Amino acid sequence: MGTIRFGMFFSVFVAMVGLMIIAPVMPPLVRELGLGEMHSGLIISLGSVAMAVMSPFWGRWSDKFGRRPVILAGFAGMFVCYALFTAVMYAGLHGLWSGSLLITALVATRALIGAFIPAVPSSAQAYMADVTDAQGRSAGMALIGAANGLGLVLGPAIAGGFILIGLIWPLYIGALLPVVAFAVVLLVVPKRKAVVHARPPRIDPLQRGLRLYLLSGLTVMLCIVSLQVVGGFYFQDQLGLTTKETARFVSFGLMISGFSMIGTQGLLMKRSKLAPRRQLLWGALLLIGSLAIMLLFAQLYVYYAAYLLFGMGAGLMMPGFMTGASLAVSSDQQGGIAGLVGTVQGIAAVVAPLLSTGLYRVDKHLPYGLVAVLLLVLAASLLLAQRSKANAMERSLGH
Template sequence: MERVRFSIFFSVFVAMVGLMIIAPVMPPLIRELGLSETHSGLIISLGSVAMAVMAPVWGRWSDIKGRKPVILIGFIGMFVSYVLFTATMYAGLTKLISGGLLVILLIIARSMVGLFIPAVPSSAQAYMADVTDEKGRSAGMALIGAANGMGLVLGPAIAGGFALIGLIWPLYIGAMLPLVAFIVVLLLIPAQKPVIQEKPPRVNPLQKELRLYLFAGLATMLSIVTLQVVGGFYFQDQLSLTTKETARMVSMGLMLSGVAMIVTQGIQMKKTKWEPKPLILVGSLLLIISMLLFLFIISPIGFYVAFAFFGIGAGLMMPGFMAGSSLAVAREQQGGVSGLVAAVQGISAMIAPILSTTLYQVDKHLPFVVVAAIVLLMAITLLSVKNKISASMSVQ
């Protein structure tokens, strides 16, 4: 069991690193290629579209073909995609290709990365649901949340370290990690029979309990991406920082938030009795507090405290909505629901950058206000539904 848990953790970690390792080096690489910020946004956004579209498909395939084969296919696809993306970048940097052809090839390669990455987290989450009971589901999903958090922290750090050798070096690492993960999964995860032998029952994302947890997932991921996208602009404008000071503060803040997230989820792994709804509600309260701190405590110390609260809140909400979604469906639908959870992450990555930057241009405080409002609305909805259920049970 321990080797399975390690393999699931490592698989999700590598997938998240594969997603995050591109982000820090994309802006300077795009400028080295002579392309514009619009091209960069297009390349990243279309990769997110591929993630959102393919995540439910991979989840359903894991129900039919088995979790392990889909994870292995995902890593092979990630390797091939990264090789193509890196080769295209190299060809552009050495002036072998340029202009429209370069942009098209980068979009295709980045979309392929987005196509294969969700095969791993959606299948890994379904596998965790297979090997845990209802009481241990939140603790199991906390392990996956910790892997996400660690990838969120170490992905940019790995990119920054290897970028000192050369801007394209993080992409070489991004290509090698899936091969290492492929070997780990191949050797450590035992093969299992597919959960279902016939056509899998489709998961309806609008069914009563599930839609609440997917809403919680959307609120969580919108919060995370929004802070990543506009945080730097906000801190620079509020504290009159230089670009280097801003980069240092954002890096430290995101690292602090990631560490808080990992520690929070590490504690949850040992507290197997924590249920999804309380995790989400407490986490949402901490997320709202962090937004208020960002808005009203205008100082470096205040912002760092806000980052810590944000990390703890997100660290509670992520396993909460993952476990809740898993428990809301039948055993033969675990792959399908895991795909929907991964799709929510892709949708957030599409919506949040455009929404947050547009709001920021109207008023720099608006992105944080809107995030707090969405999280509050989600919490109120979750509470009201819970209260209705309790009331109906008491009447009976």
């Protein structure tokens, strides 16, 4: 069981690093190619769209063909597509390709990377559901969440380290890591029979008992991505910082948030006594508190405290909604629900940057205010759901 957990953790970690290692190098690389900010946004956004579209397919294929083969296929595809993306970027930097041909090739190869990445977290989440019971599901999903969070935190850090060698070097690492992960999965993750051999049953996202968890996942991802997108602008405008100061302070704040999230999920792995809905409720309240601090105060160390609370709230909500969604469906739907979770995360990654930056142009407080309102609605919905469940239990005991 220990080797399986390590294999799943490492797989998700590498997939998330592969996703995030591109983000810090795209702006300078795009400038080196003589392209504009719009091209950088297009390249990154279409990768997120591909992730959202392909996640449910990978989840269902893992039900049909097995978790391990799909994870291996994901890493093989990531390697090939990363190699193609790096080759196209190399050709552009050395003047071999230019213009519309270069832009089209970059967009297409980045979209292909995005299409293969969700094969890994979707299948790993479903694999974890296969090997845990209802009591251990929260700890298993916390492990997946911790790998996710660690990849999100260390991906940009790894990119920053290799940029010192050369701008394109993070892309070389992005192509190498899937090869390492492929070998690890091949060696340490045992084969398991496919869950179903016929067409896996489809899942209705709006079905009772599931929709609240998916709504929770969408809300927390909108919150996380919005903070990443407009956090730097908000820091700079609220505190009157220079560009260099903003980059340094925001990076430290995100690091605090990331390690707070990982630490919270580590505690959940050891002591997973909270039910998913209660976990979501506490997480939502912590996030509301962190956003309230950001909206009401304008002091650097107070913001760092808000980032700490933010990480704790996200650390509770991420495994909470994954656990609840997993427990809401049958064993032969675990791949499907894992894919649906990936779709929710992909939708947030596409919508949040556009929504948060658009609102920020109107008023700098609006992005945080909107997310806080969404979290308040979610917290109220969770409280109502808990009260309805308690009333139903009382009625059944009365009969």
